[in-house]
Amino acid sequence: MKNPLNCLKEFKSLSSGKSGYIYSLKELEKQGIGNLKRLPVSIKIVLESVLRNCDGVLANEGDVKRLANWNAKQPGDYEVPFVVSRIVLQDFTGVPLLVDLAAMRDAAARQGKDPSVVEPLVPVDLVVDHSVQMDSAGSANSYNINLDLEFKRNSERYEFLKWGQQAFKTFSVVPPSTGIIHQVNLEYLARLVFESQVDGKTLFYPDTLVGTDSHTTMINGLGVVGWGVGGIEAEAGMLGQPVSFKVPEVIGVRVFGKLNDGVSATDIALTVTQILRNEKVVGKFVEFFGEGAKMLPLADRATIANMAPEYGATMGYFPVDEKTLEYMRLSGRSEEQISLIKDYFEEQGIFGIREDGECDYTKVVDLDLSKIRPCVAGHKRPQDRIELPDLKKSVSALLEQSGKSSSQKVSTNKGEISNGSVLIAAITSCTNTSNPSVIIAAALLAKKACEFGLKPPSYVKTSFAPGSRVVSDYLECAGLQKYLDEIGFNLAGYGCATCIGNSGPLEESVSKAVKENDLLCASVLSGNRNFEARVHAQIKANYLMSPQLVVAFALAGRVDIDMESEPVGVSKDGKAVYLKDIMPSSREVEECMANCIKKEMFAKRYSDMSGPKLWQAVESPEGALYKWNEKSTYIQNPPFFDAFTMGETTLPSLNSLRALAIFGDSVTTDHISPAGSILPESPAGRYLRENGVEVKDFNSFGSRRGNDRVMARGTFANVRIKNLIAGGVEGGYTKIDGEGENVYIFDACQAYAAQNRGLIVFGGRDYGMGSSRDWAAKGTSLLGVRAVVAKSFERIHRSNLIGMGILPFEFASGEDASTLKLDGTETFSISGLEGGITPAMSAKLKIERKDGTVDFANLLLRIDTPVEVEYYKRGGILPYVLKKILEK
Incomplete structure (x- = not known):
């Protein structure tokens, strides 16, 4: 066991009876390295990892000393090599990650190496939660119908996952219909303190992780440091590489005041999202402190932490304290583990939420809980908070801006609908169902609604998909x-469902009415994202809200309503019923929670992880190497290692590039990455039909992420994306050389590939914001894109582009595609990198226009760290990691 900086110390947890060694932060401070008492807790936990892995390879003494001397006001400009304790995956992103591992084993075998050397070096847990769709909703049979369809659609993927579970020693699968990744992580997977054998000695260290879902940050509410990364970063982490990131600023959020009656955890989370998005916390740590933070229940903390990607932060962190331990006890963890957690965190000086002034923050932002009011967010961004009384005015303005009228009525088999009608009302998993307070509130509201005889209009598709069986x-x-059953919120599945676009079909006559009349209808959901076309391709206005408000708006059947002054419905005896008549008080919710949530529920559910009988019946191949099926339309051997060699890598030319697309601001990874349903006439749909797949069996892009042929064809194919080269029409179109008719982006890429022409993409502000979708980068690479130039990037997507061998640049002098008057007819070259690449170097964009004139623009290379330089030089992170493994 290595002993960097003489900080290895014996540790005894008297209350748990355990003993061994720790890498002591107190010992580090005794040596005069840093003033650790002033460091935020989140920085201290990362520092422990750097100290523990200080072997001169993963990290060195300079890395330790720089971070130990972190300066709140001027953190510096260096990379932190963070080695995590474990990895969590969800199945949409986890399947392609497992595909890549299988392909790496094939590549190792082709090099004459033992394929089993490719093995995760830290525990990896994959939770199958993204595959259930709301095909059926609002009936007693919905759960079983959806479960059966899930297994029929995904049998190949599930066979592959079971192969992975037997092929890799440190890879485990949480079966379908168990719950969502974040809630299972909170209730079951999180340990808070790891105990491992190293060189024959017991070593204790903090539970840290990265996950292939951007809302991995939900675990920050439990005091675990971790965040979402792309699959390619996670692969590096699970193969022993540091997850390197630039040293962050840490924004402290001082929480104080007391919530008013009826204000929910969702209201807090949406308010925090708006405040912190305005504070521009992208790429920063956020750490909550103060008396108000101490008083927040663990479930509320998790709800707020879940929204970190929405406010743009890397994390939304709450330190471990007594409420953390209470939750660990409630969720069935052993007393021995709970005692170990407290003793370890106290010994390291990282137990407890800080008071004002106890440590240094880059900036402090105030959150007064007493000022928070019931609210929603929409119609297409989670940071666009609207207080409940103002929603009607906001919807009216949206309809007016869109040239729509709420008085327009259209008949369907489910009744009359209009602009502003709620067509989907979903109590969905992410953010909220780990929080019993809002679920209980929704159910109590449903009870009161039933007593009044209220029901949602027939055109509202209601569904309930909790994140855990404990719910x-x-x-x-x-x-x-x-x-809940009585008003249509029957159990429909345990999974992400509507929140990720698996909302299922609208009733046929409703769908037809929306399409033929171009109606602007709404969804209401208790999720965390409402980007365009995310929930359902036909629904243009999407509002995030608490589960209790989801039920209320389902009853009203429309969003153009003032819930304070207008009734949500009419009772069975003909009286108007208002929201205040059915909204439960905070006291009612608390009393119900105290009586109905028991430790034994968690222990029972997580004592048997064998999954439903359908999962148990899945048969899978065995062996270290996967037996690829060339006829499979779900799982294919990707081309990422086709050109792999142990020698030098030839980097692609950046001369004579053609523009594939020119985008405006806020293009998300939902716009870029293949997601949602597959249209029959699209390139992906044509591919599937050519391979004998009937349209009814297309399934979603998410379910086919293990097949690069499908995913490449679906990149930049979102129905709401607007490419200015294609005239700004919606959909995945472009013009070849900027001229002629619009064609599918994939078809254009095929034409460019035949000419051996490299491609470039232009974007606006916040390019790549949203979920950590590795296929947004993988697909971009497979289409032949060599560089992306934008006004600014979201953190994860920028990193993933580099991980796939694509150079990200920012305009350095205020220009953009608009000011440069780019239209796609130009040819582009990038110079300035010829002498070798270094982080944040300058480059020059040469623009050769169709009329022969030439212009230039200054660029900043957004490769931020030396390790990112190495990734790019090897053609991406995957070949880089594989070469390092095979060199051992």
């Missing part, structure tokens, strides 16, 4: 599920 247990214990 069903406490609702059953409270006797409340029957009321």
Whole structure:
């Protein structure tokens, strides 16, 4: 066991009876290295990892000393080599990651190496939660119908996952219909303190992680340092590489005041999202402190932490304290583990939420809980908070701006609908169902609605997809599920569902009415993202809100309503019923929670992880190497290692590039990455039909992420994306050489590839914001894009582009595609990198116009760290890591 900086110290947890060694932060401070008492807790936990892995390869003494001397006001400009304790995956991003591991084993075998050398070096847990769709909703049979369809659609993927579970020693799968990754992580996977054998000695260290879902940050509410990364970063982390990131600023959020009655955790989370997005916390750590933070229940902390990607932060961190331990006890963790956690965190000086002034922050932002009001966010961004009384005015303005009228009525088999009608009302998993307070509130509201005889209009597709089976247990214990059932919020599955676009179809006549009349209808969901076309391709206005408000708006059937002054419905005896008549008080919710949530529920659910009988019946191949099926339309051997050699890599030319696309601001990874349904006439749809797949069996892009042929064809194919080269029409189109008719982007790329022409993409501000979708970068690479030039990048996507061998540049002098008057007819070359690449270097964009004139623009290379330079020089992170493994 290495002993960097003489900080290895014996540790005894008297209350748990455990003993061994730790890398002591107190010992580090005794040596005069840094003033650790002033460091935020989140920085200290990262510092422990750097100290523990200080072997001269993963990290060195300079890395330790720089971070130990972190300066709040001027953190510096260096990379932190962060080695995590474990990895979590969801199945949409986890399947392609497993595909890449299988392909790496094939590549190792082709080099004459033992393929088993490719093995995760830290525990990897994959939670199958993204595959259930709301095909059926609002009936007693919805759960079983959706589960059966899930297994019929995904049998190949599930066979592959089971192969992975037997092929890799440190790879485990949490079966379908168990819950969502974040809630399972909170309730079951998180350890807070790891205990490992190193050189024959017991070593204790903090639970840290990265996950292939951007909302991995939900675990920050439990005091675990971790965040979302792309699959390619996660692969490096699970193969022992540091997850390198630029040293962050840490924004402290001082929480104080007391919540008013009826204000929900969702209201807090949406308010925090708006405040911190305005504070521009992208790429920064956020750490909550103060008396108000101490008082927040663990579930509320998790709800706020979940939204970190929405406010743009790397993390939204709450340190471990007594409420953390209470939650660990409630969720069935052993007393021995809880005692170990407290003793370890106290010994390291990282236990407890800080008071004002106890440590240094780059900036402090105030959050007064007493000023928070019930609210929603929409119609297409989570940071666009609207206080509940103002929603009607906001919707009216949206309709007016869109040239729509709420008085327009269209008949369907489900009743009359109009602009502003709610067509989808989903109590969906992410953010909220780990929080019993809002679920109980929704169920109590449903109970009161039933007593008044209220029901949603027939055109509202209602669904309930909790993030854990424990939710069903406490609702059953409270006797409340029957009321949700009565108004259509029947259990429809345990998974992400509507929040990620698996909302299923609208009723046929409703769908037809929306399409033929170009109606601007709405969805309401208790999720965390509402980007364009994310929830459903036909629904243009999407509003985030608490589960109780989801039920209320489902009852109203429309979003153009003032919930304070207008009734949500009419009772069975003809009286107007208002939201205040059915909204439960905070006291009612708390009393119900106290009586119905029990430790035994968690222990029972997580004692058996064998999954449903359908999962148990799945048969899979065995062996270290996967037996690829060339006829499979779900799982294919990707081309990322086709040119792999142990020698030098030839970097692609940046001369004579053609523009594939020119985008405006806020193009998200949902716009870029293949997601949602596959249209029959699209390139991906044509591919599937040519391979014998019927349209009814297309499934979603997410379910086919293990097949690069499908995914490349779906990149930049979102129905709402607007490419200015294509005249700004919606959909994945471009013009070849900027001229002629619009063609599918994939078809254009095929034409460019035949000419051996490299491609460039232009973007605006916040290019790549949104979920950590590795296919947004993988697909861009497979289409032949060599560089992306934008006004600014979101953190994860910028990193993933480099990880796939694509150079990200920012305009350095205020220009953009608009000011440069780019239209796609130009030829582009990038110079200035010929002498070798270094982080943040300058470059020059040469623009050769169709009329022969030439212009130039200054660029900043957004390769930020030396390790990113190495990734790019090897053609991406995957060949870089594979070469390092095979060199051992």
